[in-house]
Amino acid sequence: MAASSQVLETMASQLSAVAAGLEALRVQGAEQSAANDKNAEVIAAMQQRISQHDALLTGDGPSVLSTAAPVARPQDWEVQLPQGAASSQPVSREECAAMITEALQQKINTLEHEVRMLKIRTAWTEKDLMYSQIEAAKRTLVVRNFPDWATAADRELTVAEALKENGFAYLEWDLTTTTMEGNDGKKFLAPISILTVPTYAARNKVMDTCSRAVVRYWHEIKEGEEKPKEAAQPQGDSQTSQKAPLKKWEMRTWNWNLPIKMAPGITQFERRLGAPMHGLMNAYQKLFAGFKKETLTPRWKTLILKNKEGAWLGRILYSRKAHSLTGTAGTVADWACEVQLPAEHKDRILTTWRDVWYDQLKQQISQTEVEKAAYSTAAQRTSQEYSAAARLNRFLTKAVPAYTEGEEQGIENWDHPDRQFFQDLRPVEELMAEMAADQAMEREVAAGESLITFASQGLSQGQKRQHSEGTEGTFDSMEPSGEPDNTKEPYYPFDSQDQLDQEVENEKITQINLGYDISKYSTEQWVDWVKGKKLKHLGAQEPDLPAQSAFSKDLSHRRKKGSPLCQSLRVDVDRVLATYWRGREGYRISAKEERRLDRGALQGTKPSTYGELTAAGVRLLAERWGLDDAEGVPGIFADLGCGVGKMVVQVYLECPGVGCALGVELSATRCRRAREAWEALLLSDEAFELRQRLLKASGCEEEASPEDEVEFVQGDLLDADISHVTHVYLSSLCFDEATLFASAQKLQQEGRQLRGVASLQPLPLLRKVGELLLPMSWTSGRGLGTMAYLYET
Ligand SMILES: C[S@@+](CC[C@H](N)C(=O)[O-])C[C@H]1O[C@@H](n2cnc3c(N)ncnc32)[C@H](O)[C@@H]1O
Structure with missing residues (x-):
């Protein structure tokens, strides 16, 4: 009992604890x-x-x-x-x-977005209005030199007769003469009248033929007055007769010493607007003092602008983008106009061009007070609604808007293809790519054209090589490259000036990518530095170059040093790329294939455009991705849009951090050339030897198996299997917005193993981790490379 009561008590106390x-x-x-x-x-x-x-x-x-x-x-x-x-x-x-x-x-x-959109819309509207004013002005003539006594009706009569006499009786026209008020309150007619005809072409004809019209006027015949013989013209028109039914009128001519003159309201401007070559020349002349005195003469056949030394200053390129629906002759709107500019001056030229253009525009649309008043009267007379006409008139005479400031103001998408309707300017890199393609094609054609020229070029090259070989082997006697050595070519120890320049450019790009200011050093210092490096690589003792020592130290601290094997491997890779791809370049494909590749791309973009990342550029990118290092799991590299596949092969042969390399190319011709070159390299066993050397040098004991580790796929990059790929390069400069977006989406969704992506145009959706300036075939000799945007997923 006691036990059970104790249990009950415990339970009670527990219950009360739970209740609490x-x-x-x-x-x-x-x-x-x-x-x-x-x-x-x-x-x-x-x-x-x-x-x-x-x-x-x-x-x-x-x-x-x-x-x-x-x-x-x-x-x-x-x-x-x-x-x-x-x-x-x-x-x-x-x-x-x-x-x-x-x-x-x-x-x-x-709200910010809305305001930006409004600003942009306003800017375009204003520009449209300026154009419409010009269009209106193009149909008008300013008619002057009437005698003071000629009334508005006399002026109309004069013009009507002049048109009739010259066979333009059929034209619809309108003459506006404004009545002005003097300081004394007296009214008088403006000294000019504005003649408006239906078209620009009509205006030209009228101006040509009627410039010296004879003054006519209405003469009231007093009773008893004899009719003069020379004025035996028909009676005044019904309107005049109605106004003065009781009076008799006749038309007379007046021998006026000063002929009536017709002049276009806008002259010079019409020509300039339609002539980008003039715009380009004006910009150069304003920008560089040297060109103020020098006459720039364009080559009218190619529309290339060069200075008197032959330096390339730019080019205007027209290409037909549509066939006119209105007639067989076509119109200006059927043509796309591209402006190619040297990359180094691009921005300054465009800014100056815009300024000059605006100055002209301002000059042309600022009329005299009298003209303004006359236009205003014309607008009021012809418009249905007076207030709308007044508003429009105010708008038209407004100051020119600084609409192009969108870019400076950081307005997004200011360069969107839609705007090219107005600007017709394409990104300079894209133009450069095309130009490089043109030049390469020209070179190919030139090489095929004349065997004699080709042979003689070969001979002279051979002679030069002999010359430099003659000095090799005596490294001890090498002069510091800072000192001129008249026994050697100025580009020694490089094979040509081009090679030397290229090396200087590559070196500068490397330093920029490392975050240094390259402008600190003179051209001579750069040249000395790359020459010194080359000599050292060739086996010379560390050249003792006092003139450049500080500079050399400065630079050599920054650079990651490649192993000697790596250097010699690179030389051999360069050689095989030059040898096996000779005659298999990617620039030239048939026009039909080009059209096929570009079909469906948004207007203004040409995905078929060809150009290449240089071998030095491939190395910079591989270094940044750490593919030059054998440590870790080997990656799979893919060049999506690989052209003839040089990058794919170079990465495979030089990068110990890459196990397999894949190239995807839309053009069947380019893909075929890539496969042919690679197969030739495989057959020669050089592919195996080089890869084997690389593996050995990086301590890997595996046997190279190049035939299994490199692949070229023909097709759209958007259809490629990238599920195992770790690094992707997209030479996307000429891709349209839609392809860019789809590529980014694909990389994000399917690139499960991705460690790095490099694209020449910014990509949405991916996480940007940096930028890298890369030397390209199209920037070679003309700039310092194109920026690649680096991403991770
Ligand atoms: C500028 S080239 C770059 C070649 C190479 N990647 C290099 O940098 O040396 C671009 C290449 O992309 C190809 N291409 C364009 N659109 C493509 C697409 N949707 N799929 C695959 N290739 C494409 C073009 O035919 C062209 O050969």
């Missing part, structure tokens, strides 16, 4: 719910305050916001609770603040 616990929980719950209510109230109050602010922002009266798209209206925004949170759940103050900040940020972003 429950009570405590209830109290806690009530507190929690009070806190929740309080937080809900705070949020409601904040939302109310935000709405009040919005009401203030949008307020009464005209506002940009009130015309903005509904999505941008402040009334519509909400503070979003974090996902999964019930409205009664407590929210901390920080969370509240974060939510409100986020909502505000979203709001501000939308």
Whole structure:
């Protein structure tokens, strides 16, 4: 019994403990719910305050916001609770603040976007209006030199007769003469009248033939007055007769010493607007003092602009983009105009070009007061609605807008292809790629054209080589390259000036990528540095070059040193790339195939455009990705859009960090050339030897198996299997927006093993981790490379 009562007691005490616990929980719950209510109230109050602010922002009266798209209206925004949170759940103050900040940020972003869009729209509208004014002005003639006594009707008569006499009776025309008021309040006719004809072509004809019209006037015949013989013309028109039914009128001519003159309101401007070559020459002349005195003469056949020393200054390239629907002759709008410029001056030329263009535009649209008044009268007379005409007139005479400042203001997509309708300027890198292709083609053609020339070139090269070989082997006697040595070619120890220049460029690019300022050193210092390095590589003692020592030390500290084997391997890789790809270049493919590749691409982009990352560029990228290192799991490299596949092979032969390399190419011709070159290299066993050397040098004991480890696939990069690929290079400079986006999406979704992506145009969706300046075939000798954007997924 005692035992059972003890059990009961224990149970009772446990029950009361549970009851106490429950009570405590209830109290806690009530507190929690009070806190929740309080937080809900705070949020409601904040939302109310935000709405009040919005009401203030949008307020009464005209506002940009009130015309903005509904999505941008402040009334519509909400503070979003974090996902999964019930409205009664407590929210901390920080969370509240974060939510409100986020909502505000979203709001501000939308508003900023709207304002930007409005600015852009306004800018284009203003430009359109300027054009429309020019278009209107192109159909008008300023007619002057009427005698003071000629009335408005006399002026009309003079013009009507002149047109009739010259066979233009069929033309519809309009002559506007403004009545002005002098300081004394007296009214008089403006000295000029504005003649408007239906088209620009009609205006030219009228001007040619009617420039010296004879003055005609209406003469009232007094009673008893004899009719003069020479004025035996028909009676005045019905309008005049109606005005003065009782009077008799006749038309007379007046021997006026000063002939009537017709002149276009806008002359010079018409020609300049349609002539980019003039624009380019003007820009050069304004930009460089040297060209002010020098006459720049374009080559009219190719539209290439060179100076008197033959330096390439730019080119205007027209290509037909459509066939006219309106006639067989076609119109200017059927042609695309590309402007190619030297990369180093590109921005300055474009800015100056724009400035000169604007100056001309301003000059041309600023009329005299009299002309303005006359145009205004014409607008009022012809317009249905007077107020609209007045408004339009005010708008037209407004100052020229600085619409091109969009880029400087950081407006997104300012260079979007849609804008090319107005600008017709394509990115200079793209143009360079095309030019490089043209030049390569020219070289190929030239080489095939004349065997004699070819043979003689070979001979002279051979002679030069002999000459430099003669000095090799006596490294001890080598002069410091800072000192001129007249027994050697100025580019010694390189084989040509081009090679030397290329090496200087590569060295500068490397230093830029390392984050250094290359402008600190003179050209001579750069030349000395690369020559010294080359000599050292050739086996010379460390050349003692006092003149460059500080510079050399400075630079050599920064560079990662390649092993001697790596250096000699690179020389051999360069050699095989030059040998096995000779005659298998990617530039020339048939026009038909080119069209096929470009079909479907957005207007203004040509994905078929060819150009290459140079061997030095491949090395820079491989270094950045760490593929020059054998440590870790070997990667799989893919060049998506690989052209003739040189990069794929180079990466495979030189990078111990790469196990396999893949090339994907849309052009069947290029892909075939890539396979042919690679197969020839395999057959010669050089592919095996080089890869084997690489593996051995990096301590890998595996046997090279090049035939299994390099592949070329013909097809669209968007269809390629990239599930195992670790590194992707996209030479995307000429890809259109849609391909860029689709590529990024593909990389993000399918590139499960991806460690690095490099693209020549920025890609959306991926995480950007850096940029790298890379030397390209199209920048070689003309600039310092193209920027590659580096990503990770
Ligand atoms: C500028 S070249 C680059 C060649 C090579 N990657 C290099 O840098 O040396 C671009 C190549 O991409 C190819 N291409 C363009 N669009 C492509 C696509 N959708 N799929 C595969 N290849 C494409 C072109 O035919 C061209 O050969």
